[in-house]
Amino acid sequence: xxxxxxxxxxxxxxxxxxxxxxxxxxxxxxxxxxxxxxxxxxxxxxxxxxxxxxxxxxxxxxxxxxxxxxxxxxxxxxxxxxxxxxxxxxxxxxxxxxxxxxxxxxxxxxxxxxxxxxxxxxxxxxxxxxxxxxxxxxxxxxxxxxxxxxxxxxxxxxxxxxxxxxxxxxxxxxxxxxxxxxxxxxxxxxxxxxxxxx
Amino acid sequence: xxxxxxxxxxxxxxxxxxxxxxxxxxxxxxxxxxxxxxxxxxxxxxxxxxxxxxxxxxxxxxxxxxxxxxxxxxxxxxxxxxxxxxxxxxxxxxxxxxxxxxxxxxxxxxxxxxxxxxxxxxxxxxxxxxxxxxxxxxxxxxxxxxxxxxxxxxxxxxxxxxxxxxxxxxxxxxxxxxxxxxxxxxxxxxxxxxxxxxxxxxxxxxxxxxxxxxxxxxxxxxxxxxxxxxxxxxxxxxxxxxxxxxxxxx
Numbered sequence: 001x002x003x004x005x006x007x008x009x010x011x012x013x014x015x016x017x018x019x020x021x022x023x024x025x026x027x028x029x030x031x032x033x034x035x036x037x038x039x040x041x042x043x044x045x046x047x048x049x050x051x052x053x054x055x056x057x058x059x060x061x062x063x064x065x066x067x068x069x070x071x072x073x074x075x076x077x078x079x080x081x082x083x084x085x086x087x088x089x090x091x092x093x094x095x096x097x098x099x100x101x102x103x104x105x106x107x108x109x110x111x112x113x114x115x116x117x118x119x120x121x122x123x124x125x126x127x128x129x130x131x132x133x134x135x136x137x138x139x140x141x142x143x144x145x146x147x148x149x150x151x152x153x154x155x156x157x158x159x160x161x162x163x164x165x166x167x168x169x170x171x172x173x174x175x176x177x178x179x180x181x182x183x184x185x186x187x188x189x190x191x192x193x194x195x196x197x198x
Numbered sequence: 199x200x201x202x203x204x205x206x207x208x209x210x211x212x213x214x215x216x217x218x219x220x221x222x223x224x225x226x227x228x229x230x231x232x233x234x235x236x237x238x239x240x241x242x243x244x245x246x247x248x249x250x251x252x253x254x255x256x257x258x259x260x261x262x263x264x265x266x267x268x269x270x271x272x273x274x275x276x277x278x279x280x281x282x283x284x285x286x287x288x289x290x291x292x293x294x295x296x297x298x299x300x301x302x303x304x305x306x307x308x309x310x311x312x313x314x315x316x317x318x319x320x321x322x323x324x325x326x327x328x329x330x331x332x333x334x335x336x337x338x339x340x341x342x343x344x345x346x347x348x349x350x351x352x353x354x355x356x357x358x359x360x361x362x363x364x365x366x367x368x369x370x371x372x373x374x375x376x377x378x379x380x381x382x383x384x385x386x387x388x389x390x391x392x393x394x395x396x397x398x399x400x401x402x403x404x405x406x407x408x409x410x411x412x413x414x415x416x417x418x419x420x421x422x423x424x425x426x427x428x429x430x431x432x433x434x435x436x437x438x439x440x441x442x443x444x445x446x447x448x
Binding site for chain 1: 212216249274
């Protein structure tokens, strides 16, 4: 453990203040002990972002609902394994949600490719504009995204919201793999500093 | 070599965004994460950025979702907790290696007997699950291909026997013949590192002079296993001179 670990657990998720995030960690501790009421509170706090990010990646509402249900159930089932030392509860849950969405994309793409033998990479239209509405949280994320270079912003939003692998992102942006890796990493460093997390 | 390492570092971003496809490259990076503190903290920071991106995409969930989830929760059993005796993060799940390992049979036999003892004394299902989960972890340490046996007397009398599995950064410790403590005092284990000291849990009460195995995880290079006498229910940092300080070669 290094000194920055304590910062990780005091992560301020965009829609909660510091105290809210700590409450969320506490709630998960209760969930781990089988407390369904605590789980309902976790649901109320996180179902929106969970469903939202899955929906952004998958687009199909029915599939998104299905995956969101799987994710939330997984949170219930594995709350006993949540380790605050590894980051806050919101980050833990969102990591599960995003991964499950990506897994679904990969499974679906593999199935489609078996049928069509072609990988059709279509660039999603302005994802950020679509995501960003009048909310303050979104404003903050948007402001930080605006602080990136265009190639950084494009690489990060494509990578995170499209469900493409970074090889596919490189293909789509017609740059080398090394360039994509570097852009994403540099962009994330700027975002991290701008959001004041990590 | 230097180039290779820099190459690996550059993967922190794509790894944190889950866009590194499963495969050799991903495996290599997650392996690297186990030993690269700065990469691990970078990945943690990036995941928080990703969380902000997820929150920025928040949408009203379908109205039926809550009820479906709560109904599923009501009929779904939770995983038993992983038994760890102190809070250092473990980066990757340890692989279970069920390779019979014959060295250190004596200690192993002692440990296994104590474990079985624990099983026989588990009264509730939860307790049984807990003991089973812990047994599995302990078995993983005992059967690790690089497991090694360490033993040392304590300055207060009695001895500690340790099976150390450097590959898992875990150890299992049992003791025999430690002096009985007055009420209100406990034996506490520590991982004493060059930078910090972390509690590795309390020794359970001795049965016939022996204590059942305690598992400690997250050992880092330079750690020593320490044992002190502390006021119950244990302390955050040691308050007395260790009666044992055993170097842990990892």
